[in-house]
Amino acid sequence: PSRCCSAPKLEEQCKQTRQPKLKFYSPKVWRNSKENSKMEAFELMEGHYLVGNQGIYKVQKILGEGCFGKVAKCTKLGSQEMYAIKIIANVQEGKEEFESMKLIQVLDPEVNHLMKMYECFSFQNVICLVYEILEESLEDFLNKNECEATPLTCVRALAQQMFQALKALKSIGVVHCDIKLDNIMFAEKKSLKFKLIDFGVAVETNELPIGAEIQATPFRAPEVILGLPLNESIDMWALGMVLACVYCGNYPFPDDYDYETIRAMVLYTQFDMYNDDDHKAFIDLLKRMLEVNPQRRITPSQALEHDFITMKHLAGKAKLSCCDSFFSHQSASKNPSKSSSSVSERNSLAKFLSNTAASLSSSSESISLLFSSKAGRTVQADASAQA
Numbered sequence: 001p002s003r004c005c006s007a008p009k010l011e012e013q014c015k016q017t018r019q020p021k022l023k024f025y026s027p028k029v030w031r032n033s034k035e036n037s038k039m040e041a042f043e044l045m046e047g048h049y050l051v052g053n054q055g056i057y058k059v060q061k062i063l064g065e066g067c068f069g070k071v072a073k074c075t076k077l078g079s080q081e082m083y084a085i086k087i088i089a090n091v092q093e094g095k096e097e098f099e100s101m102k103l104i105q106v107l108d109p110e111v112n113h114l115m116k117m118y119e120c121f122s123f124q125n126v127i128c129l130v131y132e133i134l135e136e137s138l139e140d141f142l143n144k145n146e147c148e149a150t151p152l153t154c155v156r157a158l159a160q161q162m163f164q165a166l167k168a169l170k171s172i173g174v175v176h177c178d179i180k181l182d183n184i185m186f187a188e189k190k191s192l193k194f195k196l197i198d199f200g201v202a203v204e205t206n207e208l209p210i211g212a213e214i215q216a217t218p219f220r221a222p223e224v225i226l227g228l229p230l231n232e233s234i235d236m237w238a239l240g241m242v243l244a245c246v247y248c249g250n251y252p253f254p255d256d257y258d259y260e261t262i263r264a265m266v267l268y269t270q271f272d273m274y275n276d277d278d279h280k281a282f283i284d285l286l287k288r289m290l291e292v293n294p295q296r297r298i299t300p301s302q303a304l305e306h307d308f309i310t311m312k313h314l315a316g317k318a319k320l321s322c323c324d325s326f327f328s329h330q331s332a333s334k335n336p337s338k339s340s341s342s343v344s345e346r347n348s349l350a351k352f353l354s355n356t357a358a359s360l361s362s363s364s365e366s367i368s369l370l371f372s373s374k375a376g377r378t379v380q381a382d383a384s385a386q387a
Contacts, residue, residue: 044070044087049077050128052121057085057130068093068200069126073133083118086129093200094120094127100202101129103174112168113161115185115197134197135189138246139181150246152278157192158184158246159285160309162239165196167300170232173205179238180216181245205232218245223294233294236303240289247282281308 050057050072057074060082064071069088076083088094098120109116109132118130138158142150162184169176176183178201187193201214208214208230215224221237223230285308288298298306307313 044072050074050085050087050123052119052123052128052130054119054130057083059085082133084131084133086131088127088129091122091125091127094129097129097200098127100174100199103172103202103204104169104199106172107168109195111164113165113187113193113195114168115195115199131197134195135186137182137185138242141186142181142246152247152282154192155243155247155282156308158194159239159243160304161194162196162242163300163303163309166232166235166239167304169202169235170300174202175205175208175230175232176235177201177203177208177214178216179235179242180219181242184242208234221294222292231294233297233299236289236297236300237294240286243289244286277313278308281306281313284308 044059044062046059046061048059050059056077058077059072059074061073062070063073063084068090069086071084071086074083074085075081086097088097101117101120104114105117107114115134116132118132120127120129122128136144162179166176176196176199178198179196183196183198185195185197187195203209210229211227213224215221215234215238219238219241221230221234224234285298285303285306288306289303291297303309
C-alpha cells in the first residue's frame with residue numbers, strides 16, 4: 001500500500017500555526033437581473049432530475065451558487081456514478097464555457113491536472129455542464145481549517161501539478177485567464193492531487209483582449225493592469241500569487257491596483273530571508289513567477305525544471321516524493337525546535353509580504369519597464385517613487 005495513504009491529515013498540520021483565519025475574496029461581479037430571475041425561476045432543488053444526452057441525473061446536493069448559476073452534486077440513474085453539474089442561466093455564457101472546454105479536450109485531464117467534462121446539454125432553457133466530482137477548493141480548504149500556512153512540501157506538489165497544467169495549455173495556445181484559489185481543487189487530498197477548474201473565460205492566446213479587466217483582482221498581472229499586450233504568462237503570474245497565498249496566507253501586493261501597486265511590483269525584489277536550501281529555492285521560484293516584465297517571467301517548462309520542483313538543491317539528502325516528503329514533515333513538526341522555526345519563518349514571510357509598500361525605497365527614483373508588444377514595439381511605463 002502507498003505510504004501517502006497513512007499520512008496525517010493536511011488539516012492537522014495547518015492548524016499548528018495558531019494564526020487568524022484567512023479571508024479570501026473574489027472581485028464583485030454584477031449579476032444580470034434578467035438572468036438572475038431566469039435562474040430563480042428554474043428552482044433547482046435536491047431531488048430534482050436533469051435530463052441529459054447520456055443519461056438522467058438526480059440532484060443530491062447543491063454544492064454552491066454564484067453569478068453564473070448553481071453547481072449540484074448529482075447521481076446518474078442506473079449507476080452509483082457521481083458528477084458535479086454546473087447549471088448556467090445565461091445560455092451564451094454556457095455555450096462559451098462549453099467551447100472553452102472543447103479546446104482542451106485534446107489534453108489528457110489526468111496527466112495534465114485539468115478538470116474533466118463529460119457532456120453538455122440544454123434543459124429547461126438553461127445550460128448544464130457535467131464535470132467530474134472533486135473534493136474542495138484551496139479557498140475552502142484554507143478558510144475551513146483557519147490556517148495561515150501550508151507545509152512547503154504541499155506547496156511543491158501544488159506547484160508541480162499546476163505547472164504541468166499551464167504547460168499543457170500553452171502547448172495548444174490556450175490561456176485560462178482566471179487562476180485563483182477557488183479555481184484549483186483537491187482531486188484527492190490524501191495523495192495531494194490537484195486539478196485546475198473553471199474554464200469559463202479561457203481563450204486562445206491570440207484572442208486575449210487588451211485593456212479588458214480579466215483575472216480576479218488579487219491575482220491580476222501587471223500587464224493586464226497597464227493595458228499592455230498579453231500572452232499566456234498572465235497565468236503564471238496568477239499562479240505565483242496563489243502559491244504565495246497558500247504558503248503564508250497573505251497577498252504579496254496591495255489589491256487596490258492603483259499607483260502604489262505597480263510601484264510595489266517594480267521595487268519588490270528582496271526575498272533573501274531564509275538560510276535553508278528549500279526555502280531559498282521556493283523564494284527564487286516565486287521571484288521568477290512574479291517577474292514584472294512578462295518577457296522575463298518564468299515559463300511552465302522552465303518552472304518544471306526549477307530546483308524547487310526537481311529538488312536538485314537537496315543533493316546528498318533523501319529525495320522523497322512530494323507526498324512522502326509531506327509525511328516526513330509531519331514527524332519533523334513534532335520536534336519543538338523545528339516546528340517553532342517553521343512557524344517563525346512563515347510568520348516572517350507573511351509579515352514581509354503584507355508590508356511590501358512600507359518596505360519600498362525611501363529615495364526618489366524612476367523605474368522604467370519595457371514590455372515588447374506583438375508588433376515588436378515597446379511600451380515604457382515610468383513610475384516615480386516619492387519618499
